Amino acid sequence: MDANMKDIVLKYVIDEYLEDDSETLTYDSPLISGGIVDSFSMVSLKRFLENKYSISIPDADATPEAFDTVNKICVLVEKFAGK
């Protein structure tokens, strides 16, 4: 997997959702089940990925589970980037 992509996604999540700079996140931190990203705000993350990687993620695939960690998000992006 593109290591670069992980860092780009992680940075986006930190900039977008963390209000407090002292919190830390890893590639495996639970984002949605951990309450960092509410399912309402997933929208901007999805749009960011779609724009950035020129892909389209169908709503049926944009589930809270598939978006729960940076690692899982990158798997999802790669799945659609290959198409």
Added chain:
Amino acid sequence: MAYSDDIRKMYKDTLQGIMDAGLFKQERFIHSPQAAEIDVEFPIGAPLKRVINICANNYLGLSSHPEVVKAAHEGLDSRGYGMSSVRFICGCQDIHKELEARLTEFLGTEDTVLFPSCMDANAGVFEAILTKDDVMISDRLVHASLIDGIRLASALHDTYKHNDMEHLEQKLQLHADKRQKLVICDGVFSMDGDTAKLDEMVALCEKYNAMILVDDSHSSGFIGKTGRGTHEKYGVMGKIDVITTTFGKGLGGASGGCVSGRRELVEMCRQKARPYLFSNTMAPVIVAGVLKVMDLIMHNTERRDKLERNTEFWRKGLTEAGFVLKDGDTPIVPVMLFNAKLSQDVSRDLFHEGVYAIGFFFPVVPQGAARIRTQVSAGHEMHHLEKALDAFIKVGKKYEILGKTKAEIIERYGN
């Protein structure tokens, strides 16, 4: 019997959970008209106590103003009690149209439509003017009624960090491909008392061809030199596409709300907004009262000027006493206590000292940001504010929080 013992038990347990978490809301009964001083029964069954009210949205002190009360009486006599109909069937009187025209004039907009409340205005406006091809971009601290309205709409929803213009610009870029973009904020934010930077926001909206909606419920009648609202304060009158506001706060305090703004957008609300189509509008008696409020403030700034002076005194007094406040210059002055229990204890002790002010804590405000939200009124005389300040200082001393920083208060009481 469908309401079986099991069903009852489930709800009882849920309520008990709310109580155990210390989040159960208990009403206090007021036996007098709303004013700077009120007679309160608290706890239930206790003898009445006369206290200074410093937590009402009665910004202009008009809730029980004799001229407003008189006008309401006259409205009741001349237009009756109820309309028994929604607006578009047979529920619209001449005075409803008159009030809409006065509001359009006052707010400096193109047209206005009344709603039963501002909650209803916010619930109806988004779905009326947007479709699934559009996007709504809201400040993360907007009022609950805006959030509910946003949820009812089919347009895409995204947020920006509170008052963060750089983040808002990123979002406008991210959603540039959407048909319409609507930026959404409160004019004055109800929990923090700070204001949206409408001058910068209007500039961004112009740059990205977006519309802007402002809920000015905590501003209409007193923010800005002549009290028109946050758009006046920031010099952008005529540039806000939609203003929603309430008559349940500064503008008489009874109830009712409106959507005011671009002619076509207001007309879309008349055609499509569900609370307008399917719920009775404001009763004639209240319309008559708000019309009098408009008379009192349209060309006279005495009340909002007095409110400004009172606010200055109150903020200065609390600051010099050593309380931690949220920065700002509006009549919403949050005294920060951080810890939920401390906010409850301080509120209770203030009541003993003759001051009615309520503690707010999670989930109404973020975790660790508990506070007493004080609200200044033009109905307060200097002796009210001096007495209230003395009470705050006495209670502040008791809990040894005067002159302490946020970190020191949290260290002692937790957050």
